[in-house]
Amino acid sequence: MKIFKLPDLGEGLQEAEIVKWHVKAGDDVAVDQPLVSVETAKAIVDIPAPYAGRIVKLYGTERDVAHVGAPLIAFEGGDDTDTGTVVGKVEVGQNVIADAPAGATPLAHGIKAMPAVRALARKLNIDLTMVTPTGADGLITANDVQRAARILAELGPQELLRGVRKVMAQSMTLAHAEVACATIMDDADIDAWPEGASVMLRLIRALVAACRAEPSLNAWYDSQAVGRRLLKNVDLGIAVDTPDGLLVPVLRNVERRAPEELKASLAKLIQDTRNRKVPSEDLRANTITLSNYGSIAGRYASPIVLPPTVAIVGAGRIGKEVVVVDDKPAVHRILPLSLTFDHRAVTGGEAGRFLAAMMTDLQRPD
């Protein structure tokens, strides 16, 4: 049953006398249909039906006083909406929730040190990765930090790397982290070379020949996409040792340049590099690298491949050695060769064939 109470009559009026009922129990009424006339202190007023429905009961007869807020008429029908509380307002939402699994966060393996110890390390400018922990379960103690600080104090202040050295530190770190290095080494017998032959020119020519024989070592590898580009031109990076550090200027298109021109360009390039006059675009985008460390010292090496290139040739110190010729010992001039390659992009067979091709070319008299 829905109870319709006498609504506010306005102007502070609280009661009205029932003058005449216009409906009776059992009637079906429409919205706004007049239900009853009541007389207030001021006037006779008709009360309209607030909704359509069937009358169940009338409260009060004619001449009775009806009060604002008191039951007037009962209608058939459903209950009013239940607030579900006697104080305040409890919000009703329609969302249905479902339990979602909480994501698992990976355990962070880090350096173990109490906050005060970390603060101490910061204050003393100690890198906690450099500190050997002596506490239980690998905990770095304050003493450990103090010890590290003492040692470093004795060693004097650290030199912060700048410029070329800093770039080398950063690019070698990157290369080391990324590249899967492998190295093969061999010797080229250069005894047949004429007097005055240019080592660099011969090395460059041999390298070009090897690139033709095995193009996969003159390529760029993209580790993100897991893809490679085999390059037609050979832009050769030359490792140059300068007072500022290692620089690798680039000789472009060495595969189609005449030897005389190449020699002059190389000399100029090395000079300009040492004088720091090489423009930055000539320090980038080489397709393969050559390091002639042998001009200083060292026979074999495993130099670092710098991405995106996949190979670096190392030429060691030329010297006289005892070799076997026609089953008899002989003293010949030998050029030690090292080839380091990125095994993600180059197979051992490819590297071997590349090196063989270099050796074949180097071992020709001219």
Place this chain on the structure above:
Amino acid sequence: MAQITLVEAVNLALARAMADDPDVVVLGEDVGKDGGVFRATLGLLDKFGSGRVIDTPLAENLIAGMAIGMAAEGLRPVCEIQFSGFAYTTLDQMLNHAGRMRHRTQGRLSCPMVLRTPCGAGIHPPEHHSESPDAMFAHIPGIRVVYPSSPKRAYGLLLAAIRDPDPVVFLEPTRLYRLFKEDVIDNGEALALDACFTLREGTDVTLVTWGAMIHETLQVADELREQGIAAEVIDIATLKPLDFDTILASVARTGRCVVVTEAPRHCSIASEIAATLAEQGLLTLLAPVQRVTAPDVVVPLARLEQHYLPGKQQIIAAVKKTLEFA
């Protein structure tokens, strides 16, 4: 000057407060003729009469609730709840009304009342007489909670509580009521509320505690000193509002903290101190804060009590643990 026990110091402070201020009244069960079951109100009825020293019917809600009405009318009631186990029912009046009366009326009415009750374990009584309601009262907004640990501090802090314009729950360590004596001058001087007392100075570890556990903690500090460990001992005394500044400053010097309480672990005041140290003093900590507490069980009867209450060995072990870190 007299050498008196803690409960005698309470009695002395009550007599002093009632002599100085005619609005101070004392009410509770058996506080009049009997002088209180622990004799805390001994002699007050004779001195001040039955109008001001009131033996109430057996009804704790009444005791706390009428104190609120008295305080609104300008009296300064000091009500006694006979045992801590019976104090829980007064949480209704203290939380719902005493702590709120000033705020509810925006200062028009206030509630300068004191609710005293003996707390803590160690006297081998029947059930419900060994409670530590520290944290429950300390969680109530708008009140103070004070817990003395010596006769001198009981005297000075109770005077401060009675004179304070806001409600104070004054928890008295039953075990220390008569355990030792101290020189107390009846000079009517109050001690500071809202402040810690540093009882021992030290540089190696900060021991924070209150109530009866001060007794064991001081003994531990003395033993540690013989082993070359200098422990600082802080009696927080006012549980709410808590003087964190003193604790933080001490831990900034020592880097290590052990909080000792005989209350159960979960949501204890020791937890509040540990949390605040983590929030505001983390960079000074050389080791995690240790809490030495009772376990989260119902206070056992006498036979198991000594296994329930934290003892010196546990406090020492906690100190050693902090020293194992940096």
Place this chain on the structure above:
Amino acid sequence: MTVAARFEIPYSQFLDPHGKAVAPLPAFAQDPAALILLYRAMVLMRTYDAKAIALQRTGQIGTYASILGKEAVEAGVGAAMQKDDVLLCTYRENGVQIMRGVTMRELLVYWGGDERGSDYSGPRRDFPVCITIASQCLHAVGVAYAIKLHQEPRAAVCMLGDGATSKGDFYESINAAGTWQLPVVFVVTNNQWAISVPRKTQSAAQTLAQKAIAAGFEGVQADGNDVVAVHHAMREALAKARSGGGPTLIEAVTYRLADHTTADDASRYRPPEELAEAWKREPVLRLRNYLSDAGAWNRALEEELLRQSDEQVQAAAQAYLDTPPPPVAQMFDHLYATLPAAYAAQRAALTSAAGKSA
């Protein structure tokens, strides 16, 4: 066998539901002017009550507890109290509070959710509205004790409902009041309903007034819809209290004509027939009929009173709507006499955060 104790609970009624005098009126009621003052108070509080409900329905105040139907209890009590008496009441005594000098604006500020509404400008010692049931009885004992200790000719008036008489706090209070013979009057408004629990389920006691007998003092019943009966009983009880005669419990029998609160729907648990019947006994019409029959009231006076009441209520409502919301700092201010240093940071953080989001 002998009888260890007997008791009687007197019931008083002077005006029947039609407004006819059924007993000789007490002295104060002989002059219609005195009754007209009561009538004006009842009409004003009913007008205020309707406005408060309207404000709640339009979201301008929060949950509100109506006094519809108990205007005679309110007026009868309010008119009997002296200025320096102390009222300790529930959330359903706004009518008494208005008569005590609490402004309607203050009441609406309170219902609107602002503690400043309880900082009464008028009766500075009256207690604020008590929401927890029967706690105010304990406070009344304390107030009355202080009054007695100071030997003042004042009294505490504690108002509570029928449900409240089931609470421990009530029993503890009347017991103490009786044992100490305190100057307190307990007025139990028995409006037959404690939310949805009817009187007959609340207690097996034949009357609620007789609970005073168990506490050692006098309990009386009055027709709570007859303002003459209520006022008369209050005058006697207060005179007794002030002269050291101790406490009285007055059970005013009436009916809750509205829902428990604006969030409640009483049709869930009580039959509309009962409600319609109760309306026939209502207090305002009853008194108006008496005054009209006595030639002391007419339609013109009624219209004028309604107009005046409406004007006053509208002005109070507007004054409430014009009241700015409380500052965020209100949560901290007056928490203690002086905010402890420990909480200064919290206060600063919340007030600055509120300032940013303003």
